[in-house]
Amino acid sequence: MWARTWEGLVPRISAAQRRSDFIKAAVEVIATHGIEGATTRRIAEQAQANLAMLHYCYDSKEDLFADVYDYVAGQYREVIIANDPHGDLTDTARRVLRGIMEFYLDSPNFAAAAMELVTWARRQHGSRGIAVYDQALDTLRATLRAARSDHPVEPETIEQIAYVIATLADGFAVNWYTYGDRAVAVEQMEVTVSVLDSWLAARLGTAPAAT
Known part of the structure; x- marks a missing residue:
């Protein structure tokens, strides 16, 4: 047309x-x-x-913001799926964490807007802010459950890994948003992944991956 x-x-x-x-x-x-x-x-x-x-x-602006929340949740879902190596549990966890941090690094305005939207929604519309986080965690849990493992992994362990990944990624996002120093953020990504490696080694009894 x-x-x-x-x-x-x-x-x-x-x-x-x-x-x-x-x-x-x-x-x-x-x-x-x-x-x-x-x-x-x-x-x-x-x-x-x-x-x-x-x-x-x-x-109304409320109708627009409803679509914005769906968009934010969809972006998290896409990033997690795109960084799923279909490998073992340890590799999947670290690849997903790195993928989320790289996405934040390349899309600083998205990181800032997502934090603003979730915190504002918790104050104004509690369930909407929770829904964005829940959808991301649901995708993360499904990705981790589908990963290969030499031994059965308890649902509680999957839940803990998802929580650790989300917490580390959120902490990285806040630091990156606050200081905006890309060179430092790149170094901090490696530190953050090493923290996950050490936690996974202690929790799963695996050797930490080489950086």
């Missing part, structure tokens, strides 16, 4: 594409201005669209 403008004919952007643009723009605006500063006008400007188009796609 095409639309006529003063300059001629230009491709018509579908409503679905516009909604995707607004969701990604909202993440950028939230990262910069926080939830309270994420006005519809700023989001429309970030998406390079007019305000009327945003209101055409979304009846």
Whole structure:
């Protein structure tokens, strides 16, 4: 489909594409201005669209934010799945942790927006903030359960590994967001993975992986 403008004919952007643009723009605006500063006008400007188009796609900012939460949860799911080596449990755990940290490193605004969204949601809409975290953990648990292991692994152990990965990744994200020093963050990634290696060795009785 095409639309006529003063300059001629230009491709018509579908409503679905516009909604995707607004969701990604909202993440950028939230990262910069926080939830309270994420006005519809700023989001429309970030998406390079007019305000009327945003209101055409979304009846309210709450409807837009609902899609933003789904997008954030989906991004975590994609990162975890993309970094699943389909190997043994130890390799899977460390690859997933590294993959999440690399994603944070390459997408600092996403990390900032995700932290802002989850903490704000816990204050305003408790279940929504929990849902984002729960969905990520569910994907992580499923990935760990599917990993190979020489011995049966208790569900409690899978739960603990998922918790350790999430805690280490969150700690890395906060530090990276606070200081913004990429060179230091890269070094800290190695330290963080080594912490997971040591914990896994103690918990599973395996040798720590070589860096």
